[in-house]
Amino acid sequence: MYTSINLRNTKLILRSKCPFIDTVTSGNDEIPKYKFPSSVKDIVSSSTNILYVTETDDLYVSGHVFDPTSRGKVSLFSQSIIDNAKPDDIIKIPQKIEGVPKPIDKVSVGSYFCVVLSKGKLYSWGAYEGGQLGIQEVFNPSKPESIPQINDIKDVCCGGYHTLALNIWGEVFSWGKNEFGQLGRINTSKKEIPSQIPTLRGCVVSRIFCGGFCSACITDQGMGYIWGKHLKMKELKRIPTQLNLKGSSTSFPFIISIELACNDIFIVLHDGRLYRFIDFDQFEEVDLLSRIGVIRAVGGIHFTLVETDSSDVYQVYPKEGKTSTLSIMFKKKELGEDTHIRKICLNGGTTLVLFDKNPQYDAVKKIVLFLRKFLRQLEGVVSNYADPCASFIKQLENSMGRSTRMSTPRKSSKSSLGSRLDRSSVSAIEKEEEIYVPSTDDVQKIFYGIKPLAYSLPAILHNFVNVLNEWYPGTTLYESLEKFLELNITRQFVIISTNLGESFSTLQMIKKKSSDVQQFLKKQEQSFNQFEFDVIFDKRNDLPSLLLLPIKFLPQFYSLIKEYHKCLPPTHPDFIHIKQLFKQMDKLLSRINDSFHLDNIFDIVKCFPDENGSVSIISGTETELINRLYNMNLNDPEYVDMFLMIHKKFTSSEEVLKRFSEVYNNSNTSQEIKSCILSVINQWIRHYIADFEKKPELICMIRSFISKEINSDKIEVLNSTLCGVGTALALRMRNKVFLPIQTKIKIPYQYFLPGNVMPFAQTLNYFNSLIFSRVTYEELIVMNYNKPENKPLVPNIQNMIERFNWIGDTVVNCFNECPKGDKIQFIQGLILFMKTIQQLKDIHFLVALAYTLPRLDLDSIKSKKISEEDKNYLNEIEELCSFKQNYKYLRAYLNQLETPYIPFIGILSKDLMLIDEGNPDKLGDGTINLYKWRKVYELIQQVLNAKGQTTKSSCYNEEIQILVQRIYSL
Incomplete structure (x- = not known):
């Protein structure tokens, strides 16, 4: 069970009662007897005292009054308390410390001494015999005094009897006792005046840490150093010694935190992994917590507390033998909604966790975790694809006896290949005696910009994590975002997007020409641990999907920034500053959008075949790629075609x-x-x-x-x-229902007379385009489509056959029924009917009518009252039909005509016949050649596009409409 102390707007949870806090029980809570005038924003502790910092920057202390090991009455309490206290007194009611400067930016406490950071200056008081106060002559150790030698300080940390300070330039200063090398100097004498650590002069340090008799720091490059004496260190280190994590499971070991607990040393990496220190080049990963993700670790005497990404807190006990005990202390859901951990500290066997309710914190945490997940996966691309692929292709290059050159096919005999290439490890693709071996230049093209981005982002993530761990209502995110938008970072995103088309086309070319690389990439895809690298986009680990990570990341990252901005009050410092960054963000997105155009869009699409090998992009979430498509010019016909082809593959x-x-x-x-x-x-x-x-x-x-x-x-x-x-x-x-034509319904011949034929033609065309679809590719490759069992599979072919035969038979029947006195008008109407169908681009009916003409007795009519224009039209139609057995001459003839006609594609005598170069014969067995059909279809489209504007199709005559609906089984 836990006892809880409510401190105004914050909540402090304790594991067991603390001897330094006096409380009274009220229901399920422990209420402090002392009421803080304002809420507590920070809490720090040592083995002897607890210090509280309030929102009004007042500092309070409870615990032991005096240091029993010091000569005189050395204390952290104010003089009024010291004067009335006994040597063994423990004060459980927090007492205000007088004379502390404001504002309080940082507080750190050691063994009976304390250092406060305020506006870049340090103030100290308490025990001073070891020089830990940084003041050469201490006149009043119970009163905070300024440390005069150093300025521009941004961080301070106290050990047992020594102190470290970090200035804004990344320089580290140390002072206090040095018998174990904790000051980073070979000389073991104490230092009363702060001085810079000599061996760190060439480094820009970003964070500092102190243990009882040891120290540590992290540079801006993510390198860690430890020095001094610790139980886990095999030997004492008097100067900063670098930690070597190259053998860890991550390719980019960027350290963000080092926790120097009494019995353990833990290292937290930028990607949330947690490692236990064994030696300076040997570390053990805490698997469970690494998978969850670690925000921070806090060490104590008996165990170390670890806060995870899920805001759960775990206890990690020192390793005994080969085992280490790990238990959960409490879960986030036990604390209530919108509650976050502001601070964790340990006081002996008591755990103190300070909670706060702050909506901005949750928004910032989403940003940090999202950035961490993205970076972890980006590093997975490098460690699982880029680096192994470069090594593999280098092996291929060396096996072929060449160094580095551009990717070009190389001719070689199959017999000589075995002597130069190890078949057990690599085998070059052999096709028509040609061996293709990709080069390392190809690898650079594929992963262009990925690796530099993966190297640049950990430092940015480090800034975000530091802000998160030190979060309070006045904390700002602006500086971290500004660093993210610096030129060296944004340039990497732009470079990746600009070269994405070339990256994908190179990848496709290599996979197509080299079976070795294709098999290698499949192997790497299978070994890609999705849980380890935390796949956050589309849950896909194939290389093309992973290469899109930077493009998908930015818009979602910016949306999280905007969510954070929405929850800020107008008085918050970030409210104005981040709003000013929106233009810069939009400009970066715009530059990335502009890098997408028709050419590389198709290169990208080709890299995403589905299970059947068809080209597609399957995306479970909305991406910036589809945003680019929607932003393109809708007036561009190329865009319309592309949009219609691939839009549904995106969303x-x-x-x-x-x-x-x-x-x-x-x-x-x-x-x-x-x-x-x-x-x-x-x-x-x-x-x-x-x-x-x-x-x-x-x-x-x-x-x-x-x-x-x-x-x-x-x-x-x-x-x-x-x-x-x-x-x-x-x-x-x-489209799988066959609508039979009602052939028994008779059409009066009067519909083909000049006064009626245009409404009739327009009505037929209206229902043809409304009801019937084009024959699909799938239908065209069906064998023996006339078999009863296959008819349901080819409804459009069946409809085409029926309509082709029906219109031909209808014209012949109406011509035969027409009285001799109306034959001329009938022919004139039929010609007008054909011209109308031609204007409406009804290919099927026009072909059917053209092949119906030989069945009519037109020779006796042509010499009578028919205009020369109509005679020429009929002659052209007959000429078209006469060339149906030789497509070469047909195409040449069509090119000579002033008004081009439609080449044949249709049904004759219940067989589908396709005319094409080299094979004009009818396919009587029902087999349809897909390639031929497409060639003819392309020519048809070309001829149609050469014609004028299409006449608007509509149904004008209600009587004709009802008649056609009956014929078409509607």
Whole structure:
């Protein structure tokens, strides 16, 4: 059980009762008899005293009054207390210390002495016989006095009988007792005046630490040094000795904290890993806590407390033999919501944890943990992919007897390969007697900028962690963010994004040409420990996904910064400063966005094949890459095509429409942009109808944001398209329903007369485009499509066959029924019908009509009352049909025509026949060559694009509409 002391706005939890705090029990809490005038913001302790710092920068002390080992009455208490105290007195009611300067920036306490940092200057009082006060002549040891020799101090730390100070330039000063080398000097005599540690003059130190008889520091490069005497050190070190963590599991051992406990030494790394000191080049990782992530460690006499990323606190006991006891002290959920740990300290066997409620702390912690996770995974890319890949390819280069050169194919005989390359380790790809060996230059292209970024960020993370560990309501994050936005960091992100297309194209080229590298990367992917490297983006550990990490990281990181800014009160120092950084953040994002364009977008997409080998990008979260797509010019036809091809690989159709809706409904959106959005949606619906299957809410979403618009051509076209989608999806259910043509319904020949034929042609075209889809690639490769069991698999082929035969038979039947007196008008109407179909670009019906003409007796009619223009038109159609057995001549003929016609693609006598170069024969067995179909389709599209504007298709005649609906089984 825990006893809890409520200190105004903060809460102090103790493990067992403390002999230095006098409390009374009130319910489940222990309430101090003394009421602090303001809430406590910091608490420090030694084995003999506890000091409290309040929000008003007053300093209080409780515990032993006198140091029994000192001559005279040396004490931390004020003179008024000393005068009335006995030698063995312990004061449990916190007493205010008079004469302490304000503001109090840092307090550190040793054995019966204390040092306070205020505005860059140090003040000390208490025990002084070892020189630990830094004052050569002490007149009144019970009164805080300034240490005159040093200024511009930013940190101070007290050991048992010595003190370290760190100035803003990264210089370390020490003073006090030195019998064990704790001052970092070979001379064992005490130092009463602060002086710089000589061996650290070449280092820029960022943090300092003190134990009872030892000291430690960390440089701005993440290197750690320890000196003095400690139970875990095999020998005494009188000068700072560097810690060598190169054998640890991380490739970037950047130290952020060193805890010098009585019976243990712990090292905390930037990525949250925790190591126990064995020797200066030997460390043991605390696996469980490393996986959770460690924020800080605090050592005591009997055990060490460790706070994890989850805000749980663990007790780690000294290692006995090969085992070490680890137990949880308390969990975050026991403390309540919005509560964070402000300070942990140990006093003998008592644990003191100071809690506070501060919404800014939680926001800052999210930033720190997110940055830590990103960096851990970035280091995983380097240690698991970049470095091993460089070594592997270097081995390939050496095996081929070459040093370093650009990646070019090398010709060699298969027989000579075995003598130069070890087949057990590497085997070059052999294809048409060509061996391709990638170079280290290729590796640099793939991982361009990743490694420098991984080396630069730990120092930034170190700053963030320090801010988090020292957090109180007035703490600022501005300086840490400013360092993140410095040129050397932001430049790395820009370089990575700019070279991303080349990185991916190089990766694809190597994987395609070298099976060795491809197998190696698969092996590395399998060995990539997702839990160890904390995969935070899409839960994917393949190399292409990991290379996108920097691009995905920035927008999410900035969103966390903005969340932090939102929870700041206007009076907070960060409120104005961070707001001023937003422009700089947006500028960096903009530069990264601008590095994405059509060329490297496709290079990136090619690196993400799905399980079937199809090109895609599967992303569970929204990325800056898709943001770039949405920001591109909607008027660019290339963009529209690219958007329609890959948008759903990035995000869902719902998200796409949601964004379009937001932009469309924005009052600042111009009519030009709205028009572009309508065009994109219309093209999207027509070409990617599967995106809207079983999703009527998407159709409703589109209708909702265009319903308030004034009718225009594009609105009318989009409404027509929406109607077509609704009807098609309702009737055909995923395009797998065959709608048989009702051939028994007769069409009166009058529909083909000049006065009626245009509405009839337009109505047929309307329902053709509304109901029927193009034949899909999947249907075209079905063998024996006319077999009953295969018909459900090829509904569009079946519909095409039926409509092709139906329109031909209908024209022949109507021509035969037409009286002789109306034959000329019938032919004129049929020609007008064909021209209308041609203008509407109905390829299928135009081909069917062209192949119907030989079945009509036109020779006897041509010489009669038919214009020369109509005769020429019929002759061209007949000429087109006469060349159906030789595609070479057909294509040459089409190129000579003033008005190009459509090459044949359709059904004749219930067989699908494709005409192509080199093989004009009919495929009577039902087999369809996909390549040929695509070649013909491309030519068709080319011919169609050469024509004029398409006439707007609509249904004008209600009677004709009802008739066609009956024929089409609607």
